[in-house]
Amino acid sequence: MKLxxxxxxxxxxxxxxxxxxxxxxxxPANKKKLNVIVVGSGLSGAGAAATLAELGYDVQCFCYQDxxxxxxxxxxxxxxxxxxxxxxxxxxxxxxxYDTLKGGDFxxxxxxxxxxxxxxxxxxDHFVQQGVPFAREYGGVLVNRSFGGVQVQRTFYARGxxxxxxxxxxYSQLYKMIRAKKVKMFxxxxxxxxxxxxxxxxxxxxxxxxTGELKRYVADAIVLATGGYSRVFRLSTLAIGCNGxxxxxxxxxxxxxxxxxxxxxxxxxxxxxxxxxxxxxxMSESLRNDGRIxxxxxxxxxxxxxxxxxxxxxxxxxxxxxxxxxxxxxxxASRAAKERIDAGYGVGRLKNAVYLDxxxxxxxxxxxxxxxxxxxxxxxxxxxxxxDAYKEPMQISPAAHFSMGGLWVDxxxxxxxxxxxxxxxxxxxxxxxxxxxxxxxxxASIDGYFILPNTINNYLAGALEEDIPTTxxxxxxxxEKEVRVIIDRVLNINGTKTVDHFHRELGKVMWQECAxxxxxxxxxxxxxxxxxLKDEFWSDVKVTGSGNELNTELEKALxxxxxxxxxxxxxxxxxxxxxxxxxxxxEEFQTEDGEAVRVxxxxxxxxxxxxDEGDFKLxxxxxxxxxxxxxxxxxx
Amino acid sequence: xxxxxxxxRQENRNTKGAIKEYKVDGLTEDMSFLEALDHLxxxxxxxxxxxxxxxxxxxxxxxxxxxxxxxxxxxxxxxxITTCQLHMRSFKDGDTIVVEPWRAASFPVLKDLIVDRxxxxxxMEQGGYITAKTGTAPEANAILIPKEVSDSAMDVAACIxxxxxxxxxxxxxxxxxxxxxxxxxxxxPQGHPEAHKRVQEMTYQMELEGFGSCSFTxxxxxxxxxxxxxxxxxxMYAKYTKAKLFG
Numbered sequence: 001m002k003l004x005x006x007x008x009x010x011x012x013x014x015x016x017x018x019x020x021x022x023x024x025x026x027x028p029a030n031k032k033k034l035n036v037i038v039v040g041s042g043l044s045g046a047g048a049a050a051t052l053a054e055l056g057y058d059v060q061c062f063c064y065q066d067x068x069x070x071x072x073x074x075x076x077x078x079x080x081x082x083x084x085x086x087x088x089x090x091x092x093x094x095x096x097x098y099d100t101l102k103g104g105d106f107x108x109x110x111x112x113x114x115x116x117x118x119x120x121x122x123x124x125d126h127f128v129q130q131g132v133p134f135a136r137e138y139g140g141v142l143v144n145r146s147f148g149g150v151q152v153q154r155t156f157y158a159r160g161x162x163x164x165x166x167x168x169x170x171y172s173q174l175y176k177m178i179r180a181k182k183v184k185m186f187x188x189x190x191x192x193x194x195x196x197x198x199x200x201x202x203x204x205x206x207x208x209x210x211t212g213e214l215k216r217y218v219a220d221a222i223v224l225a226t227g228g229y230s231r232v233f234r235l236s237t238l239a240i241g242c243n244g245x246x247x248x249x250x251x252x253x254x255x256x257x258x259x260x261x262x263x264x265x266x267x268x269x270x271x272x273x274x275x276x277x278x279x280x281x282x283m284s285e286s287l288r289n290d291g292r293i294x295x296x297x298x299x300x301x302x303x304x305x306x307x308x309x310x311x312x313x314x315x316x317x318x319x320x321x322x323x324x325x326x327x328x329x330x331x332x333a334s335r336a337a338k339e340r341i342d343a344g345y346g347v348g349r350l351k352n353a354v355y356l357d358x359x360x361x362x363x364x365x366x367x368x369x370x371x372x373x374x375x376x377x378x379x380x381x382x383x384x385x386x387x388d389a390y391k392e393p394m395q396i397s398p399a400a401h402f403s404m405g406g407l408w409v410d411x412x413x414x415x416x417x418x419x420x421x422x423x424x425x426x427x428x429x430x431x432x433x434x435x436x437x438x439x440x441x442x443x444a445s446i447d448g449y450f451i452l453p454n455t456i457n458n459y460l461a462g463a464l465e466e467d468i469p470t471t472x473x474x475x476x477x478x479x480e481k482e483v484r485v486i487i488d489r490v491l492n493i494n495g496t497k498t499v500d501h502f503h504r505e506l507g508k509v510m511w512q513e514c515a516x517x518x519x520x521x522x523x524x525x526x527x528x529x530x531x532x533l534k535d536e537f538w539s540d541v542k543v544t545g546s547g548n549e550l551n552t553e554l555e556k557a558l559x560x561x562x563x564x565x566x567x568x569x570x571x572x573x574x575x576x577x578x579x580x581x582x583x584x585x586x587e588e589f590q591t592e593d594g595e596a597v598r599v600x601x602x603x604x605x606x607x608x609x610x611x612d613e614g615d616f617k618l619x620x621x622x623x624x625x626x627x628x629x630x631x632x633x634x635x636x
Numbered sequence: 637x638x639x640x641x642x643x644x645r646q647e648n649r650n651t652k653g654a655i656k657e658y659k660v661d662g663l664t665e666d667m668s669f670l671e672a673l674d675h676l677x678x679x680x681x682x683x684x685x686x687x688x689x690x691x692x693x694x695x696x697x698x699x700x701x702x703x704x705x706x707x708x709x710x711x712x713x714x715x716x717i718t719t720c721q722l723h724m725r726s727f728k729d730g731d732t733i734v735v736e737p738w739r740a741a742s743f744p745v746l747k748d749l750i751v752d753r754x755x756x757x758x759x760m761e762q763g764g765y766i767t768a769k770t771g772t773a774p775e776a777n778a779i780l781i782p783k784e785v786s787d788s789a790m791d792v793a794a795c796i797x798x799x800x801x802x803x804x805x806x807x808x809x810x811x812x813x814x815x816x817x818x819x820x821x822x823x824x825p826q827g828h829p830e831a832h833k834r835v836q837e838m839t840y841q842m843e844l845e846g847f848g849s850c851s852f853t854x855x856x857x858x859x860x861x862x863x864x865x866x867x868x869x870x871x872m873y874a875k876y877t878k879a880k881l882f883g
Contacts, residue, residue, distance in 0.1 A: 069797055075696060129773035239695070383721045
């Protein structure tokens with residue numbers, strides 16, 4: 001199968017306009033006859049559901065949480081980028097496009113990345129209109145700050161709760177359309193399988209998480225907006241319920257999975273303190289605007305941070321990357337932290353952290369300014385650790401955070417299954433091998449609000465002539481039966497180990513071999529280990545309770561079963577890519593001073609994996625750089 | 637660390653529940669309260685018992701999904717935090733910890749510690765939004781909003797919808813929750829056109845859902861993880877009166 005990315009003709013600046021000019025339209029009377037399923041109610045899902053409903057489609061929206069307002073977009077802290085150039089500091093759509101493409105280490109499509117930058121400015125207008133209380137100057141205009149990998153100020157924010165405010169805006173618009181009877185919302189409902197009929201996505205099987213009942217839903221098109229899958233590492237900054245099951249089921253039904261191993265490890269999370277830990281809390285990257293990162297120059301220095309004199313501190317980011325310093329991109333900052341920790345300079349009880357110090361900023365700007373900027377983050381830090389970061393430095397550590405990889409989509413955000421779309425973090429489109437801070441909320445919103453509602457017509461126009469199948473169709477029967485078999489199987493193993501035991505083991509393997517630093521031997525070993533773990537899971541896991549009730553243990557087991565298979569694909573992908581690019585760092589490909597070595601002549605493509613009876617077949621989408629010459633990515 | 641949990645167990649909405657006792661060893665002070673429950677659940681699985689159902693998602697205090705009564709207080713012994721932000725260092729070795737679901741008629745128990753808070757969504761549905769279609773917005777800086785106005789809108793927009801205010805209120809009033817959204821939107825220029833309608837419809841829905849009236853005890857603001865002030869309720873009722881008179 002040849003992958004067609006459907007990039008429109010023309011200059012970079014004209015592509016999206018050219019696309020829209022040629023896209024098919026559907027008249028309002030006909031839109032009413034079409035219905036769309038949206039799985040996930042985060043920023044991209046709720047945005048898509050609300051906007052599609054405004055346009056006249058009938059929408060059914062599903063989420064596993066008790067309310068659409070819980071989706072994990074809520075936890076994004078620092079902000080959202082837009083090329084408004086309000087700060088008059090030389091920003092432009094082109095510069096934002098270039099920063100994003102370079103930040104992703106030239107492993108994303110030019111056209112997609114440009115469109116992301118192009119639509120960023122109207123998105124801020126949109127959110128302001130919806131009542132998002134972005135930070136403002138005394139004169140009433142909007143404020144910006146900087147984020148990593150960028151030398152301009154283009155990040156808009158609402159304290160340290162930007163994701164929450166954007167999500168609540170999307171949620172409120174969703175409920176506006178629920179009231180208008182154009183969206184039907186199904187909370188506590190988890191998609192368990194995808195139904196494909198005659199090669200097209202036509203429905204889903206959903207488990208009602210309260211009653212355990214399996215239900216069938218049919219639609220003309222299906223949109224997956226199910227977020228990231230970094231819980232495959234178990235310990236991550238993600239919500240505990242975040243999972244990859246919906247996209248994994250879609251993958252097994254024929255959707256290609258692109259760049260599965262591209263995972264962002266965030267440099268500023270709270271360190272792990274015990275085996276029982278379930279979550280690594282993120283501290284916003286915005287803190288790096290004013291905080292300075294350091295470790296002691298002396299190995300295993302046991303003095304308290306404040307007792308270590310200035311000249312005995314190693315501000316390693318400022319030392320290695322003088323032009324970007326503490327605002328180096330995430331992949332680089334994480335790897336630099338790992339390097340220091342592995343070399344024995346880590347701090348904290350388990351020696352697995354580095355310091356993030358605000359003393360200089362407080363001395364210079366005064367404590368009130370720092371409070372205005374980060375009060376809720378400092379408060380959160382104190383609640384969790386009991387430490388007052390106004391008085392002593394924070395201790396931070398890298399943690400799995402974002403999946404750049406996801407279902408392969410074309411310029412229209414359609415997967416390789418006709419009628420199946422993927423929006424937001426669950427697709428692979430704009431971020432390449434590393435995502436820049438504050439581009440995540442941006443991509444999720446733009447996919448849902450602006451792109452999908454303009455591209456889905458092209459497919460749905462054709463669906464008007466087709467009869468919609470009923471849920472009695474043989475494919476629905478088959479899919480539901482398969483789900484039932486898996487659920488019964490999990491419940492009947494009655495082994496000796498808990499689901500969490502297997503998740504911890506999977507997490508250890510993935511974190512060791514497929515996170516910040518990877519090598520051939522380790523990845524080969526990891527694949528075998530995960531296969532063994534998978535066999536053990538299916539012969540020795542124990543899940544109590546039944547399938548016909550609210551059973552949180554069963555939910556975890558089903559998600560973990562998919563994570564294990566996904567872990568194998570992630571390692572396979574990392575093994576195949578014999579180069580270092582962005583977050584994907586292969587130890588065999590580095591310079592003498594430890595910087596990544598990209599191999600453009602062999603690996604300038606997006607890997608797109610096809611599921612093949614438990615094995616995976618690689619397809620390549622070659623990346624063509626027409627407008628920008630890929631350069632060595634340097635932040636020195 | 638060793639504690640005794642006394643936990644509300646209830647099969648489903650239609651059955652009666654009861655407190656059950658669990659002695660748990662092997663906990664550490666670093667563990668969050670929810671991690672201690674995770675630990676207990678693993679022990680229950682290995683003893684072939686059904687796990688305790690409780691809610692959580694982000695585990696960093698922002699999604700609002702977690703929330704239980706701990707020793708008679710919403711979200712546990714401290715002021716202004718969520719259940720997931722509570723750590724075992726707040727308890728002593730040998731303590732008995734009583735864990736119950738939110739108590740409010742409008743939040744029926746679904747199972748064990750999980751309640752149905754969909755009433756909050758239905759309040760939001762009645763005007764907890766600004767009617768503006770995607771694509772219709774003017775340039776963002778065209779409408780100036782003074783910093784003080786934006787900041788005070790943010791103070792209340794921060795509500796995470798956890799329901800602690802209702803659970804801790806002796807009247808099970810949702811006034812703090814509703815006032816937070818109403819004041820957020822009504823104080824911004826974008827929210828003005830629908831201001832009167834919004835305050836009337838949202839408060840009406842609040843009553844339909846069976847939430848009690850506010851009698852200004854101030855219990856809610858003590859438990860609110862975002863520290864939303866009770867003065868918002870007074871402001872909401874002032875807006876309500878104004879809407880009735882001029883709306």
